[in-house]
Amino acid sequence: MRFSDLVLKNNRCKIEQISCPQNDICCESVCKDGYCPLIHKSYIAFANIDNPNAVGEQLLYMAIDTVLYFGLIMLIEHDVFKKLHGMLMRMILGTEIEVQELESDVLMEKERVNSKIRAAALQQSSADDDIMLVHNLIKKFKSSFVAVKDISFGVAPGECFGLLGINGAGKTTTFRMLTGDEIPSSGDAVITQYRLGNEKHKFLAQIGYCPQFDAINETLTGREMLQLFASLRGVSRANVDNEVNKWLSLMGLQQYENRKCGTYSGGNKRKLSTAMALIGDPPIIFLDEPTSGVDPVARRNLWTVLTSIQKSGQSVVLTSHSMEECEALCNRLAIMVGGQFVCMGGIQYLKQKYGQGFTIMVKLRVVGISEKDVMSLKNEIENSFNTGCILKDEHQGLLHYHVTNPNTPWRYLFITMERVKQHFEVVEDYTISETTLEQVFLSFAKAQPPYTSVN
Numbered sequence: 001m002r003f004s005d006l007v008l009k010n011n012r013c014k015i016e017q018i019s020c021p022q023n024d025i026c027c028e029s030v031c032k033d034g035y036c037p038l039i040h041k042s043y044i045a046f047a048n049i050d051n052p053n054a055v056g057e058q059l060l061y062m063a064i065d066t067v068l069y070f071g072l073i074m075l076i077e078h079d080v081f082k083k084l085h086g087m088l089m090r091m092i093l094g095t096e097i098e099v100q101e102l103e104s105d106v107l108m109e110k111e112r113v114n115s116k117i118r119a120a121a122l123q124q125s126s127a128d129d130d131i132m133l134v135h136n137l138i139k140k141f142k143s144s145f146v147a148v149k150d151i152s153f154g155v156a157p158g159e160c161f162g163l164l165g166i167n168g169a170g171k172t173t174t175f176r177m178l179t180g181d182e183i184p185s186s187g188d189a190v191i192t193q194y195r196l197g198n199e200k201h202k203f204l205a206q207i208g209y210c211p212q213f214d215a216i217n218e219t220l221t222g223r224e225m226l227q228l229f230a231s232l233r234g235v236s237r238a239n240v241d242n243e244v245n246k247w248l249s250l251m252g253l254q255q256y257e258n259r260k261c262g263t264y265s266g267g268n269k270r271k272l273s274t275a276m277a278l279i280g281d282p283p284i285i286f287l288d289e290p291t292s293g294v295d296p297v298a299r300r301n302l303w304t305v306l307t308s309i310q311k312s313g314q315s316v317v318l319t320s321h322s323m324e325e326c327e328a329l330c331n332r333l334a335i336m337v338g339g340q341f342v343c344m345g346g347i348q349y350l351k352q353k354y355g356q357g358f359t360i361m362v363k364l365r366v367v368g369i370s371e372k373d374v375m376s377l378k379n380e381i382e383n384s385f386n387t388g389c390i391l392k393d394e395h396q397g398l399l400h401y402h403v404t405n406p407n408t409p410w411r412y413l414f415i416t417m418e419r420v421k422q423h424f425e426v427v428e429d430y431t432i433s434e435t436t437l438e439q440v441f442l443s444f445a446k447a448q449p450p451y452t453s454v455n
Contacts, residue, residue, distance in 0.1 A: 079183060079200070086183040089142060106334070106341045110152040117190070130154035131315050132284055137187035139173050147173040149340040150187070155284065160306065160316040162326045162333030166445050170339040171319045172212055175288050179209045191284060208277035212288040214269040218262030222253055222272050225261060226279055233280025247275040250305050252298060266293040274302065284315045291325060303328050323438040335444050342444050347437060354443065355435025356406045358413060362399040362430045369426045377424045384416045402435070
């Protein structure tokens with residue numbers, strides 16, 4: 001028997017075993033003659049003794065599963081479970097929180113936002129309006145830990161608003177609520193006329209977001225990631241490539257554009273994540289430590305890009321651990337401690353209000369000094385400036401003084417410190433400067449309670 005005939009007969013016999021009842025003697029005999037009559041039965045029926053191979057039951061289960069899983073996806077997509085969980089937590093934990101007395105500028109901003117919300121001023125299209133208002137935002141976790149305590153602020157078109165705070169202060173939780181990753185325990189936010197609580201999808205369509213940890217598909221190339229996000233942002237198909245090329249060039253990623261994102265260095269991943277947030281020109285961009293791990297040249301380049309988009313009317317909400325970055329970019333900033341704002345205002349305003357005076361850093365010789373010599377030095381410095389000189393910090397080999405009188409002449413400061421240096425051999429060097437933003441930040445950060453994990 002030829003091989004092809006053998007294969008054909010075997011297949012026919014397999015069909016015979018499926019189609020013919022096992023107790024039908026004639027099926028086997030006719031199959032031996034090379035022909036197996038097929039008994040046509042409907043498979044779209046429920047299985048029974050005469051038709052055991054029907055699949056009606058399986059089709060019914062598949063249809064039910066389709067409806068159930070589609071419904072489950074829709075519930076997840078619309079955050080129904082998160083909202084139910086939030087309602088349950090509010091019932092159990094309540095929404096009452098303990099808030100320290102607000103600083104005057106923070107209170108003034110809170111009252112301004114409240115009045116605009118009440119008056120529905122967002123219905124107007126005046127250029128002076130805030131592009132985003134955050135109103136009484138609270139996040140309370142199941143452990144009764146309050147990560148964000150009743151914060152309110154507005155962001156104007158073309159403004160860069162900075163959020164400063166040490167780890168655990170509530171910055172990232174605030175970002176996660178404003179970008180839809182977390183459901184607020186209380187409060188709301190508005191971008192133009194869209195509310196986070198009631199119109200979440202329209203609200204999120206107005207923002208670009210660069211998270212603290214890169215959220216990229218490592219199997220796609222950099223160009224493919226930007227093409228995907230450009231399409232999601234509504235860039236027309238004809239303009240996608242031009243938009244992608246623009247951001248690849250601005251971020252300095254042309255030479256890596258066709259490499260898979262998983263092979264990128266940490267700095268290049270941050271640059272790509274920032275480009276993904278900026279592509280499509282959303283009205284407001286949230287950047288959570290965008291320059292972390294980025295080299296100094298690329299950091300300066302990013303500052304230039306962010307300054308240019310502000311001039312075009314886009315707004316930026318920025319968190320960063322770099323005081324230099326905040327001074328270069330932010331029009332206003334707020335310092336968060338323990339989940340609430342402790343101060344708010346422009347950079348120079350905060351320096352003048354909270355850091356009046358001068359900073360003197362005295363470097364001591366490491367070898368050949370005694371505790372008695374250091375004590376004599378400290379007494380001399382403090383007596384030279386009467387009561388206007390405060391020892392803010394002391395480390396081995398370094399004294400940090402704050403001269404509180406802002407009217408002290410620079411000439412007097414240098415004459416005094418030169419005399420001290422010549423008289424005390426323990427002094428190796430010293431510096432005198434105006435109070436910096438970092439020193440203002442550190443003065444508030446010391447009040448931050450120990451970090452509490454909410455995972």
